[in-house]
Amino acid sequence: MKRNYKLLVLVLLFAAASCSFTTKTFNDxxxxxxxxxxxxxxxxxxxxxxxxxxxxxxxxxxxxxxxxxxxxxxxxxxxxxxxxxxxxxxxxxxxxxxxxxxxxxxxxxxxxxxxxxxxxxxxxxxxxxxxxxxxxxxxxxxxxxxxxxxxxxxxxxxxxxxxxxxxxxxxxxxxxxxxxxxxxxxxxxxxxxxxxxxxxxxxxxxxxxxxxxxxxxxxxxxxxxxxxxxxxxxxxxxxFAPQDKDRFDMAMSGKLEGIGARLQKKNDNVKIVEVISGGPAWRGEEVEVGDEIIKVKQEDEKEAVSVVGMRLDDAVNLIKGPKGSKVTLTLKKVDGTLKEVEITRDVVEIEETYAKAAVVEKDARKYGVINLPKFYFDMENYSERNAASDVKKEIIRLKKEGMDGLVLDLRNNGGGSLKTVVDIAGLFIKEGPIVQVKSKLEGQEVLKDNDPSILWDGPLVILVNELSASASEILAAAMQDYKRAVIIGSKQTYGKGTVQNVLDLNRWVRNSDLGDLGALKITTQKFYRVNGGSTQLEGVKSDVVVPDRYSFIDIGEKDMNNPLPWDQIQAASFKEWEGYIDFEETLSNSQKRMANNEHIDLIRENAEWIRDQRNNTIYPLNFEEYRREMEQNEEQAKRFDKISEYESNLTYQSLPYELDLFAVDTVLAEKRKRWHKSLSSDIYMEEAVHVLEDMKMNNIKKSGMANIKN
Incomplete structure (x- = not known):
């Protein structure tokens, strides 16, 4: 089919990088x-x-x-x-x-x-x-x-x-x-x-x-x-189809505009399965988990629209809306009664997305823990809220509590914004390169921390696992190359050494009748460590390797279809951190502890057992055989119950500002209670605290390098 196109030059502005090429308009x-x-x-x-x-x-x-x-x-x-x-x-x-x-x-x-x-x-x-x-x-x-x-x-x-x-x-x-x-x-x-x-x-x-x-x-x-x-x-x-793009934006920013409830379709009904703490529905106290949404009415419309039998995505589109607008829901309550509830929509923050901190005390010394689920940022306004600014706030709060060492937990962190990585790394080192980026069209670039001050110049441990990917690997690699932190975790991280940018496809289209075309997340760059090596496929090798349940499961980049290859480029010019004494001895001590830990041996056995279970594809359809196999598995699994029963005897506490929030937000209080309990039974976190104890600071060399950021 023959088409006529106008040629024009556009600069494609991406989330974290740029790419430009001559393009054309599309009018089919x-x-x-x-x-x-x-x-x-x-x-x-x-x-x-x-x-x-x-x-x-x-x-x-x-x-x-x-x-x-x-x-x-x-x-x-x-x-x-x-x-x-x-x-x-x-x-x-x-x-x-x-x-x-x-x-x-x-x-x-x-x-x-x-x-x-x-x-x-x-x-x-x-x-x-x-x-x-x-x-x-x-x-x-x-x-x-x-x-x-x-x-x-x-x-x-x-x-x-x-x-x-x-x-x-x-x-x-x-x-x-x-x-x-x-x-x-x-x-x-x-x-x-x-x-x-x-x-x-x-x-x-x-x-x-x-x-x-x-x-x-x-x-x-x-x-x-x-x-x-x-x-x-x-x-x-x-x-990303249009609806998927909205979900992606929400995941990256940790925010949405709406009523603050998670919905699920059950048969023909739209059911509320979670009321998000702090959101409009939560504040109104009229919406409960288990309520079914029957009708939705906008403030500028006379008639309500029934959502019974409607696609969940279409129902969600009716219910969500911009901050300040109102929506009236007709609810079938858990007790069977009908009730109309008017809700003023607002920005809803998904608390699980954001950095959170805790303090743990051991032998009269205090240590800080920061869990970072992802490197989030607001795609419309970076300065609005991002992972780097939140981590900075938590470090300042932890320092006020007298923190002697810091654990940054990047386990299961799949990545996010490249800029937030550079900003976070800059909190721990004097100015210098953090990551090298190579583009198809733009060539090679070194992204640096240009601020000579250091917010935290004390002992630092970073926890990773096989699901720590992309931005997590950049931060862990930079801190490892500088010898600024001890990396504890899996044999290697995920191995994603590429950068993706999200491109709105509608910018090319002149035919408005086509509707929203969605967006394309496209790989435009590869990133490299400051030492020149790529994390692609190989990931970051931990300084102290400890097994976990993923150790023998194929879940990394190397196990994906069509991954880009590993390569390396010239190293950037950087100077190793000189703030520690006996860095290698600290690693050796940790490795010995892990090698002689019976609980770690049990975790390794469990990982091997999980691998064997996953590799089994033949299942009996005779009940007696099925029962026998299940009971054998259950008996074997009992051996591993001790993993979840482990107690480190470390007690974790929230920071004062969160304790004040608990008085009005009982949901947040319960979430933190569960998190602290899981930390107390976390052998990896316990070892991280041991490493912080072992780290001896070279205060003479360090004092000439650090100015404190506030």
């Missing part, structure tokens, strides 16, 4: 075709290491897309796939010509096959299962071919449903046995009754799944197809 009236053309153009011109869109690329998209929409091979038949196969090496041509015939064919067939499956599972679940029959289910679906006929497909569904039912049967039978032990007069049900109950639980679960699936529209499935294309470039390039 077909939204899906425009989206494919636009995304392909942006990827080819803006991606750090753009792939060639050829037959090999096509074959990968073909395989990954079919796996995404039918991973268990319980919808498509071999005949369907034979029909699809002609597109295996044609998707690249379709992409170049902005055609979507492959998607149209597979989507129409998927809808048809899912409708057939609904009838199939309902028919199967009408009949009792024979739990005495000797058979098994292999859950390694990658080894399975596609069903050749309806009889084979029905047998697949039968085994899958029986597996679910036998699991339910085992659970309710065990529960009944416990009831009988506690109450000999308990009216026990027969196995026939329990089997029926187990099938009903399976049916309810399937009904909920297909109810959710029926809410998915063509555009939702098209997003899956688009992502099958873009993820061939690397695992972190991702297309």
């Amino acid at each position: 009236p077909n939204k899906d075709k425009t989206l494919i053309e636009l995304i392909t153009y942006v990827l080819q011109n803006g991606h750090y290491d753009a792939r060639e869109v050829d037959d090999a690329f096509s074959a990968e998209v073909y395989k990954d897309y079919l796996n995404a929409i039918d991973p268990l091979k319980r919808y498509f038949y071999a005949s369907d796939v034979e029909e699809f196969q002609k597109y295996e090496t044609l998707i690249d041509d379709e992409i170049k010509n902005s055609e979507i015939n492959f998607f149209d064919l597979t989507h129409a067939r998927l809808v048809e096959r899912m409708a057939e499956a609904e009838g199939m599972y309902r028919e199967i679940l009408k009949q009792p299962f024979d739990f005495n029959a000797k058979e098994e289910l292999d859950t390694d679906y990658s080894k399975r071919g596609y069903a050749t006929d309806k009889e084979e497909m029905k047998e697949r569904w039968r085994k899958q449903l029986k597996f679910s039912a036998i699991s339910n049967f085992y659970d309710i039978k065990k529960e009944q046995e416990r009831e009988l032990e506690n109450d000999p007069g308990y009216a026990a049900k027969s196995d026939v009754e329990l089997e029926k109950e187990a099938r009903e639980l399976t049916l309810n679960s399937l009904e909920e799944y297909f109810d959710f699936s029926s809410d998915l529209e063509r555009k939702d499935w098209f997003s899956v197809y688009v992502n099958a294309i873009v993820e061939e470039f690397d695992p972190h390039t991702f297309y």
